Amino acid sequence: MTSKKEVRILLVGDPGVGKTSLILTLVSEEFPDEVPAKAEEITIPADVTPERVPTHIVDYSSQEQDEDVLQEELSKSNVVCIIYSVDDDDSIERITSYWLPYIRNHLGEDHKTPVILVGNKCDLMDFSTEEVMRPIMNDFAEVETCVECSARTLKNISEMFYYAQKAVLHPTAAVYNSEEKELTLQCKKALTRIFKICDLDNDSILNDDEVNLFQLKCFHAPLHAQSLEDVKAIVKRNISDGVVNNGLSLKGFLFLHTLFIQRGRHETTWTVLRAFGYDDNLQLTKEYLSPKIHVGLGCTTELSFQGLQFLKILFQKYDEDNDGHLSPPELQNLFSTCPMMPWGPDVNNTVCTNHTGWISLHGYLAQWELTTLLDVPRTIEYLAYLGYRYLNDSQLSAVTVTRDKKIDLEKKQTSRNVFRCHVLGAKGVGKTSLLQGHLNRNLRYVATLNKEHLSSFTINTVQVYGQEKYLLLHEVDVAVSDMLNPTEMNCDVACLVYDVTNPRTFEFCARMYLKHFLDSRIPTLVVACKTEHPAIRQDYIMTPAQFCNKYKLPPPQSFTCIDKVNKEVYIKLATMAAYPHVREIISRDEKFYLKIGLVTALLAGLGFLAYRMTRSSS
Numbered sequence: 051m052t053s054k055k056e057v058r059i060l061l062v063g064d065p066g067v068g069k070t071s072l073i074l075t076l077v078s079e080e081f082p083d084e085v086p087a088k089a090e091e092i093t094i095p096a097d098v099t100p101e102r103v104p105t106h107i108v109d110y111s112s113q114e115q116d117e118d119v120l121q122e123e124l125s126k127s128n129v130v131c132i133i134y135s136v137d138d139d140d141s142i143e144r145i146t147s148y149w150l151p152y153i154r155n156h157l158g159e160d161h162k163t164p165v166i167l168v169g170n171k172c173d174l175m176d177f178s179t180e181e182v183m184r185p186i187m188n189d190f191a192e193v194e195t196c197v198e199c200s201a202r203t204l205k206n207i208s209e210m211f212y213y214a215q216k217a218v219l220h221p222t223a224a225v226y227n228s229e230e231k232e233l234t235l236q237c238k239k240a241l242t243r244i245f246k247i248c249d250l251d252n253d254s255i256l257n258d259d260e261v262n263l264f265q266l267k268c269f270h271a272p273l274h275a276q277s278l279e280d281v282k283a284i285v286k287r288n289i290s291d292g293v294v295n296n297g298l299s300l301k302g303f304l305f306l307h308t309l310f311i312q313r314g315r316h317e318t319t320w321t322v323l324r325a326f327g328y329d330d331n332l333q334l335t336k337e338y339l340s341p342k343i344h345v346g347l348g349c350t351t352e353l354s355f356q357g358l359q360f361l362k363i364l365f366q367k368y369d370e371d372n373d374g375h376l377s378p379p380e381l382q383n384l385f386s387t388c389p390m391m392p393w394g395p396d397v398n399n400t401v402c403t404n405h406t407g408w409i410s411l412h413g414y415l416a417q418w419e420l421t422t423l424l425d426v427p428r429t430i431e432y433l434a435y436l437g438y439r440y441l442n443d444s445q446l447s448a449v450t451v452t453r454d455k456k457i458d459l460e461k462k463q464t465s466r467n468v469f470r471c472h473v474l475g476a477k478g479v480g481k482t483s484l485l486q487g488h489l490n491r492n493l494r495y496v497a498t499l500n501k502e503h504l505s506s507f508t509i510n511t512v513q514v515y516g517q518e519k520y521l522l523l524h525e526v527d528v529a530v531s532d533m534l535n536p537t538e539m540n541c542d543v544a545c546l547v548y549d550v551t552n553p554r555t556f557e558f559c560a561r562m563y564l565k566h567f568l569d570s571r572i573p574t575l576v577v578a579c580k581t582e583h584p585a586i587r588q589d590y591i592m593t594p595a596q597f598c599n600k601y602k603l604p605p606p607q608s609f610t611c612i613d614k615v616n617k618e619v620y621i622k623l624a625t626m627a628a629y630p631h632v633r634e635i636i637s638r639d640e641k642f643y644l645k646i647g648l649v650t651a652l653l654a655g656l657g658f659l660a661y662r663m664t665r666s667s668s
């Protein structure tokens with residue numbers, strides 16, 4: 051539950067206040083009449099401490115030790131108890147004149163080591179020193195709490211050590227500002243994220259079912275119906291809009307946690323924070339955000355069914371007007387549990403949107419597939435922010451690692467759903483239009499787009515033999531040297547584009563093919579763009595058709611997007627990516643698509659329906 055593996059408590063204070071007696075009393079449960087100047091360091095095993103964390107207790111005696119040792123111990127300790135004697139005014143005065151400044155001087159003005167003020171020998175006095183301690187607590191934020199006890203009568207001895215342990219394991223300073231008497235900003239932020247994740251229907255209220263689930267997830271036990279009513283009654287009594295429509299509002303939720311902390315029940319709030327991945331400084335832990343995923347050579351990463359399901363439900367949760375698209379505020383809201391917006395304005399030109407540029411469910415899922423393929427750690431991290439782990443186990447279940455592509459090639463079949471196509475071509479041949487056409491956008495529409503927000507990626511689904519596959523197009527900028535680095539070569543299919551109206555553009559395709567793809571196993575498609583115009587003879591030793599024939603490539607695929615986008619090209623690219631072994635056959639027998647389509651569909655057990663789909667898409 052906690053990030054601390056052990057607790058180290060140091061006792062300091064003036065000579066004779068009873069430090070050694072306190073420690074020995076705790077251990078033996080009786081007051082020793084005679085004590086040495088300094089007790090040996092003792093370790094209390096985890097199973098006998100209330101918080102189940104091994105605890106070391108360290109004594110200090112100025113009679114036996116010098117300041118070097120004290121300073122070293124201060125640095126090592128997780129919590130410091132300043133002991134004073136309630137019957138000794140000097141020892142009280144020295145808390146503020148000596149000990150607290152001394153600790154600050156050594157650990158730094160804003161040190162985070164909590165301090166507990168312990169008034170010993172309360173058996174000797176009838177009145178309490180609590181009133182004297184209160185202003186000290188206000189002046190020194192590091193003072194967590196104060197407690198009076200007696201080694202002689204054993205009063206509050208175990209309590210004192212429990213407070214010390216708690217101060218370490220459930221640090222107040224991170225969650226509560228005792229001067230302002232309210233939750234820290236960081237804590238409010240964390241609890242707000244938690245509230246949003248738990249508010250499954252996004253109505254800004256935690257209804258009884260949502261509270262119960264929350265309780266179960268955080269505390270592994272349900273909340274009794276009566277307790278839930280009691281909690282709501284308390285909130286209602288204290289703040290006006292803490293309970294709305296018989297459910298907890300965010301305000302009510304935050305109030306409840308303020309109350310827990312004010313009543314010394316920090317552990318409740320901390321249990322909640324830890325269940326949602328926060329460490330002692332209210333940062334999400336690395337372990338929570340980034341569980342290690344192993345992706346072998348030749349393997350790719352895609353969203354699993356479980357991952358897609360989570361993202362779909364998330365979309366529906368935030369599509370408040372149910373129009374199947376996320377408006378900018380809806381999108382902002384969806385990512386409000388994340389430290390920042392993961393998608394920039396170019397995302398609207400990477401995936402399908404409506405005419406206003408709002409992202410559709412289809413486009414939203416495609417963008418997630420893109421991130422998962424290109425940058426899986428980012429998907430995993432964002433799923434954590436979004437609360438994937440609240441209803442699922444680790445984010446790793448949201449991702450499928452595909453098998454090595456080599457095995458796919460050997461077995462001549464693949465279960466992958468996302469394929470990567472690199473688009474190369476000389477300047478101005480129409481690569482961007484080809485990419486945008488993948489999103490069903492014609493030239494007229496592309497002309498209206500803000501050029502600054504154009505993306506070098508587009509992703510959309512394509513029917514391959516009746517099965518839906520994602521095809522990611524990536525426009526690769528080829529360096530002046532014509533070189534392609536390994537990432538630029540890492541694709542399932544290459545698309546070499548030339549412009550039928552510009553005689554100097556095919557040469558680039560031929561050069562790229564001979565240099566990079568001829569000896570690779572990457573299937574390649576030559577695409578002739580702007581075919582609404584008549585083709586001009588290309589300045590090259592062969593015509594494009596002769597070139598393709600010579601190298602057993604499919605014949606040049608013509609493409610136009612002036613008005614209606616010619617979508618054949620995307621189907622071809624996706625099919626070549628998914629079935630690279632049919633490379634030679636395609637060029638001779640286009641009908642082969644249909645035949646293999648039937649076989650695949652039957653093999654996939656999709657039967658007649660899939661066969662019909664194949665026919666309509668080819």
Ligand code: GTP
Pocket residue numbers: 063064065066067068069070071072082083085086087088110111112113170171172173174199200201202203
């Ligand atoms: P140094 O090691 O010199 O810094 O002192 P210390 O803080 O360890 O004090 P120590 O435990 O040696 O106790 C000092 C005296 O106070 C002893 O005579 C103890 O018997 C007595 N004493 C300690 N605790 C209590 C207590 O709770 N009540 C009373 N009445 N006397 C106590």
Ligand code: MG
Pocket residue numbers: 069070071086087088089109110111
């Ligand atoms: Mg001592």
